[in-house]
Amino acid sequence: xxxxxxxxxxxxxxxxxxxxxxxxxxxxxxxxxxxxxxxxxxxxxxxxxxxxxxxxxxxxxxxxxxxxxxxxxxxxxxxxxxxxxxxxxxxxxxxxxxxxxxxxxxxxxxxxxxxxxxxxxxxxxxxxxxxxxxxxxxxxxxxxxxxxxxxxxxxxxxxxxxxxxxxxxxxxxxxxxxxxxxxxxxxxxxxxxxxxxxxxxxxxxxxxxxxxxxxxxxxxxxxxxxxxxxxxxxxxxxxxxxxxxxxxxxxxxxxxxxxxxxxxxxxxxxxxxxxxxxxxxxxxxxxxxxxxxxxxxxxxxxxxxxxxxxxxxxxxxxxxxxxxxxxxxxxxxxxxxx
Amino acid sequence: xxxxxxxxxxxxxxxxxxxxxxxxxxxxxxxxxxxxxxxxxxxxxxxxxxxxxxxxxxxxxxxxxxxxxxxxxxxxxxxxxxxxxxxxxxxxxxxxxxxxxxxxxxxxxxxxxxxxxxxxxxxxxxxxxxxxxxxxxxxxxxxxxxxxxxxxxxxxxxxxxxxxxxxxxxxxxxxxxxxxxxxxxxxxxxxxxxxxxxxxxxxxxxxxxxxxxxxxxxxxxxxxxxxxxxxxxxxxxxxxxxxxxxxxxxxxxxxx
Numbered sequence: 186x187x188x189x190x191x192x193x194x195x196x197x198x199x200x201x202x203x204x205x206x207x208x209x210x211x212x213x214x215x216x217x218x219x220x221x222x223x224x225x226x227x228x229x230x231x232x233x234x235x236x237x238x239x240x241x242x243x244x245x246x247x248x249x250x251x252x253x254x255x256x257x258x259x260x261x262x263x264x265x266x267x268x269x270x271x272x273x274x275x276x277x278x279x280x281x282x283x284x285x286x287x288x289x290x291x292x293x294x295x296x297x298x299x300x301x302x303x304x305x306x307x308x309x310x311x312x313x314x315x316x317x318x319x320x321x322x323x324x325x326x327x328x329x330x331x332x333x334x335x336x337x338x339x340x341x342x343x344x345x346x347x348x349x350x351x352x353x354x355x356x357x358x359x360x361x362x363x364x365x366x367x368x369x370x371x372x373x374x375x376x377x378x379x380x381x382x383x384x385x386x387x388x389x390x391x392x393x394x395x396x397x398x399x400x401x402x403x404x405x406x407x408x409x410x411x412x413x414x415x416x417x418x419x420x421x422x423x424x425x426x427x428x429x430x431x432x433x434x435x436x437x438x439x440x441x442x443x444x445x446x447x448x449x450x451x452x453x454x455x456x457x458x459x460x461x462x463x464x465x466x467x468x469x470x471x472x473x474x475x476x477x478x479x480x481x482x483x484x485x486x487x488x489x490x491x492x493x494x495x496x497x498x499x500x501x502x503x504x505x506x507x508x509x510x511x512x513x514x515x516x517x518x519x520x521x522x523x
Numbered sequence: 524x525x526x527x528x529x530x531x532x533x534x535x536x537x538x539x540x541x542x543x544x545x546x547x548x549x550x551x552x553x554x555x556x557x558x559x560x561x562x563x564x565x566x567x568x569x570x571x572x573x574x575x576x577x578x579x580x581x582x583x584x585x586x587x588x589x590x591x592x593x594x595x596x597x598x599x600x601x602x603x604x605x606x607x608x609x610x611x612x613x614x615x616x617x618x619x620x621x622x623x624x625x626x627x628x629x630x631x632x633x634x635x636x637x638x639x640x641x642x643x644x645x646x647x648x649x650x651x652x653x654x655x656x657x658x659x660x661x662x663x664x665x666x667x668x669x670x671x672x673x674x675x676x677x678x679x680x681x682x683x684x685x686x687x688x689x690x691x692x693x694x695x696x697x698x699x700x701x702x703x704x705x706x707x708x709x710x711x712x713x714x715x716x717x718x719x720x721x722x723x724x725x726x727x728x729x730x731x732x733x734x735x736x737x738x739x740x741x742x743x744x745x746x747x748x749x750x751x752x753x754x755x756x757x758x759x760x761x762x763x764x765x766x767x768x769x770x771x772x773x774x775x776x777x778x779x
Contacts, residue, residue: 199779258779261616262615262616262778263612263615263616263778263779264778264779265778265779282620282621283525283618283619283620284618286616286617286618287618289616291612291616293609293612295607295608295609296608297608297609297610297611297612297613298610298613299535299610299613299614300610301539301542301600302535302538302539306538307613310531310534310535310538311613311617313527313531313534313535314528314531314532314614314617314618314619315528315617315618316525316527316528316618358613
């Protein structure tokens with residue numbers, strides 16, 4: 186049976202550049218006015234609380250710099266929180282890091298493999314660090330090498346590997362000591378579609394053994410197809426949480442139509458709001474509007490009519506089916522890729 | 524404390540060291556041995572140096588080799604592992620307190636420094652030819668000094684490795700290691716600096732001075748040297764300071 190993971194009101198402020206990809210969310214300057222040297226502080230996490238149930242696949246979803254890597258870093262003893270607490274099972278990660286480390290396997294965003302060793306040696310020594318007997322670690326390393334399709338290169342130095350192979354080896358290493366919880370920080374970034382599917386299969390298999398899995402991603406389809414539970418994080422705060430289906434059904438209407446005009450005056454927006462089935466209309470600037478509604482394409486004639494009534498030219502229209510991307514947009518007003 | 528993990532990491536360092544044995548020996552020992560040959564053989568045989576210089580040189584070269592190997596064995600991998608990919612996390616994620624990883628690296632560095640020292644003695648002896656008067660009259664003193672010098676070099680390597688980045692390796696050699704070698708009393712006894720009183724006391728901050736003089740006292744007591752008690756006390760103090768500083772820096776650098 187896997188273990189639960191809990192974080193309470195986690196805060197992290199970097200006074201040096203954040204590690205990994207975590208480019209922080211907001212900027213603030215400490216120190217009084219007139220001080221000659223101002224220190225740049227980056228607020229990466231701003232009061233994050235989460236509860237991850239034992240044996241679930243949990244996804245942390247957000248754009249670059251949202252605080253995903255920092256959250257994973259704190260849970261895996263690599264980043265020290267400024268405030269708040271993090272628990273792996275019953276252990277407070279920052280009070281009993283050694284006990285927490287025994288329970289977790291970590292796949293970082295960038296491969297931090299031991300480049301002085303071959304692939305097989307990396308796995309064998311990793312097993313040895315975790316106290317496995319020679320027989321046990323030899324057997325397990327052999328199994329993982331086969332499972333991750335690294336057999337041909339198992340006795341080559343890891344530094345000669347391609348990005349995808351390093352990634353697979355990182356995951357094999359994380360599973361070597363059979364941890365109760367597996368953390369994967371953007372595991373499919375930079376993988377080809379075939380390897381990505383292999384990775385998904387491996388994650389699902391591992392989860393079937395009852396292990397807890399925490400992954401970060403900015404791919405909506407990955408979160409959608411893998412995760413039983415999701416949290417969407419932006420600017421160091423959790424903005425939505427729940428099962429993928431639940432979250433998607435929280436989008437007003439479900440469909441999103443992104444429209445562009447030559448201009449978008451208030452009467453036009455009123456006209457759009459009056460269309461049957463439209464739940465919300467947001468206009469971020471003077472030439473565009475986001476329309477949330479319970480239908481997609483069948484709304485177009487009414488939109489065209491509203492444009493004609495307001496004397497506005499419609500320039501572009503994009504229909505999104507209910508998705509996490511739409512959800513993110515709804516909560517932040519920004520696309521995931523912005 | 525998790526000794527299984529600690530021991531596995533020592534084995535890992537031993538494995539990597541054995542794999543790189545030849546380049547490592549060349550890197551650490553070629554330069555000192557060339558020095559031995561030129562200063563101890565060429566210059567003495569040609570009469571430009573007195574034959575007694577061989578006795579002065581041998582302990583100094585041994586001290587220098589030990590310090591160079593210990594510093595490099597710890598500092599160079601650390602600098603690489605603390606780069607932005609943070610290879611160090613491969614071991615930081617093992618079930619052991621972060622500080623013990625630093626201790627493990629120091630122990631591994633000490634072993635390498637001791638091996639380098641033990642290889643240099645016979646090699647240098649052969650290169651110097653006849654006329655070297657080594658005695659092992661004080662084996663305990665010799666052993667204690669060797670251990671303290673090894674600890675000093677690898678703890679120094681830990682401090683350096685946690686303090687500088689990859690781009691500053693060249694600077695480390697020219698600003699730290701080169702002056703250390705020149706003013707480390709490796710090529711001359713400390714008493715030879717009497718003509719430069721300011722310098723004679725300034726070099727006392729250099730740990731290599733105590734390493735050279737201590738080994739001189741243990742191996743060639745007929746050559747003037749700093750008394751053993753002073754050497755031992757200074758080495759203990761320097762070791763403690765470097766170890767504390769290194770551990771402190773390592774702990775800070777290990778987590779963001």
